[in-house]
Amino acid sequence: MKQSLKVTIGVFYLCFALTTEAQFLKEKIDSISRQINESPTLTAYILRGQMKQVIGDTLGALADFSNAISIAPDSIDGYNHRAMLRRQLKDYSRANADFTKAIFLNSNLADLYFGRAVVRLQLAEYPDAVNDFTVTLEKDTTVYSQYNCLLYRGICYDKQNLDSLALADFTHALQIAKTAEAHLRRALIYKKQKKYDRAETELTESIKIKASAEAYFERGSVRMATGERVAGYLDMVKARSLGGDAAEKFLAKYEQEAGSDTLRFYNTPEIIVEAQTELFKSAAKEIKTTIDIGKRVIAWGRGGGTVSLPTTFSPSQGRMPTLFDFTNMRDCNSGIVQTARSSRIHILCIARIINDAIAGIKDKKIIQLARAIYNEAEELTIMQISADPSLPIRAPIMLNNIQENMERLQARLLQSNSSSK
Numbered sequence: 408m409k410q411s412l413k414v415t416i417g418v419f420y421l422c423f424a425l426t427t428e429a430q431f432l433k434e435k436i437d438s439i440s441r442q443i444n445e446s447p448t449l450t451a452y453i454l455r456g457q458m459k460q461v462i463g464d465t466l467g468a469l470a471d472f473s474n475a476i477s478i479a480p481d482s483i484d485g486y487n488h489r490a491m492l493r494r495q496l497k498d499y500s501r502a503n504a505d506f507t508k509a510i511f512l513n514s515n516l517a518d519l520y521f522g523r524a525v526v527r528l529q530l531a532e533y534p535d536a537v538n539d540f541t542v543t544l545e546k547d548t549t550v551y552s553q554y555n556c557l558l559y560r561g562i563c564y565d566k567q568n569l570d571s572l573a574l575a576d577f578t579h580a581l582q583i584a585k586t587a588e589a590h591l592r593r594a595l596i597y598k599k600q601k602k603y604d605r606a607e608t609e610l611t612e613s614i615k616i617k618a619s620a621e622a623y624f625e626r627g628s629v630r631m632a633t634g635e636r637v638a639g640y641l642d643m644v645k646a647r648s649l650g651g652d653a654a655e656k657f658l659a660k661y662e663q664e665a666g667s668d669t670l671r672f673y674n675t676p677e678i679i680v681e682a683q684t685e686l687f688k689s690a691a692k693e694i695k696t697t698i699d700i701g702k703r704v705i706a707w708g709r710g711g712g713t714v715s716l717p718t719t720f721s722p723s724q725g726r727m728p729t730l731f732d733f734t735n736m737r738d739c740n741s742g743i744v745q746t747a748r749s750s751r752i753h754i755l756c757i758a759r760i761i762n763d764a765i766a767g768i769k770d771k772k773i774i775q776l777a778r779a780i781y782n783e784a785e786e787l788t789i790m791q792i793s794a795d796p797s798l799p800i801r802a803p804i805m806l807n808n809i810q811e812n813m814e815r816l817q818a819r820l821l822q823s824n825s826s827s828k
Contacts, residue, residue: 432458449479453488460492468492483509483519490522499529517547524559533563554583561592570596587617594625603633615742618763620651627654641689648766691820693741693764694777698813700745701757705806754809758784761816776816783809 439455442448456471469492475485490505506523513519524539540560544553561576577593580586594609610626613619627642646654739756741764758781765777787805790798 432462436462447474447478449475449482449484452478453484456488456492465492465496481512483512483516486512487519487522490526494522494526494529497529499526502526503530515546517543517552520546521552521556524556528559528563531566533566536560537563550583554580554586557583558586558589558592565592565596570600585616587613587619587622590616591619591622591625594622594629598625598629603629607633615740618645618649618740620646620649620654623649624651624654624657645766648763690764690766690768694761694820695817696745697741697757697760697764698817700752701754701761701813702810704752704754704757705810753788754806755781755784755788758809770819772819773816776812776819780809780812780816783812 436455436458439451439458443451443455452471452475456468456475459465459471460468469489472485472489472492475482476489479485486505486509490502490509493499493502493505503523503526506519506526510516510519510523520539521543524536524543527533527536527539537560540556540563544556544560547553547556557576557580561573561580564570564573564576574593574596577589577596580589581593590609590613594606594613597603597606597609606629607626610622610629613622614626623642623646627639627646629639630636630642631639643654643658647658739753739759741760758777762777762781765773768774783805787802787809790801
């Protein structure tokens with residue numbers, strides 16, 4: 408009932424916000440349409456096209472941008488907006504033509520070269536894309552532009568098997584910003600060169616920054632190539648839990664062949680049992696560590712025995728941790744929570760790490776307890792961000808429920824571990 412009410416309220420507010428925005432845009436479009444009927448202008452067509460694009464009327468937006476070009480064929484605005492929309496629609500050939508026309512009209516704008524470079528990358532016109540990214544690097548020296556151009560130009564070099572140039576660009580990009588994508592790209596080149604140690608190091612760095620299905624899959628394949636069968640299998644399981652299609656297909660094929668006499672991958676069906684045991688041990692260790700941290704977070708929130716939570720929360724008010732934003736959990740990972748102060752860790756982050764750690768564990772009771780912890784933490788967080796007036800009363804009860812389920816989960820892990828020996 409609580410879950411249903413929570414979802415209903417959330418959907419209501421979302422629909423209200425979307426309806427309000429859609430109504431506003433409709434009224435603005437109607438107003439601009441009346442203006443166009445009286446006196447059509449380049450600006451009016453561009454503005455109406457942008458609004459139609461927002462509401463999903465892509466055909467109407469394309470028509471407006473084309474009309475803008477008809478009115479002012481020597482202006483880059485119509486070509487630029489139509490090119491960006493066509494790129495969004497994956498109509499890359501026409502987008503390339505529009506960007507080229509815009510550049511012909513004004514060759515000084517870096518954004519036009521970058522837009523055309525991305526389109527040419529999609530069209531596999533790699534040398535031309537490299538040229539455009541290089542021009543953009545010269546014209547736009549902002550950090551954001553420099554990083555993106557180096558990353559994408561590196562990809563173009565990689566596609567042409569120009570490994571040294573690609574590695575140089577990815578390395579330069581990492582000097583600007585330490586990103587998971589740049590580490591992953593460098594790893595793929597090392598893997599192609601069969602430099603597996605370097606590839607694994609890069610993939611591990613990528614995973615530390617952002618745990619992606621692709622990074623886990625690639626590290627799994629690298630580890631398997633070097634004989635680390637269990638570690639590779641565990642990475643594949645993790646990749647599958649993150650929604651990786653490649654890992655899903657790999658594991659499905661492996662598990663289908665694992666019982667046969669001619670295994671393609673390992674020639675040893677015992678690997679499944681071995682991996683499941685190692686997976687359980689690894690998950691149990693991470694869950695235990697996270698629960699211990701979670702208990703400290705709850706104790707801090709109670710303020711020594713009594714929870715005192717105001718109706719609104721900010722870093723200077725109340726005792727609710729604020730590091731991890733409910734709508735953006737990118738910074739929520741076991742590495743951070745193990746080093747952060749209890750006052751800086753949100754209980755929802757603890758619940759999420761516990762749920763991530765159970766991926767691959769088949770014990771229904773463990774799964775049930777982990778889900779219960781997450782649901783309670785999620786409800787508490789929603790009450791927090793919505794300034795629910797009942798929060799000061801309900802929060803202590805909910806925190807107690809979370810802690811009790813954590814203790815049950817720890818006991819279940821110990822029981823399962825003992826029975827598997």
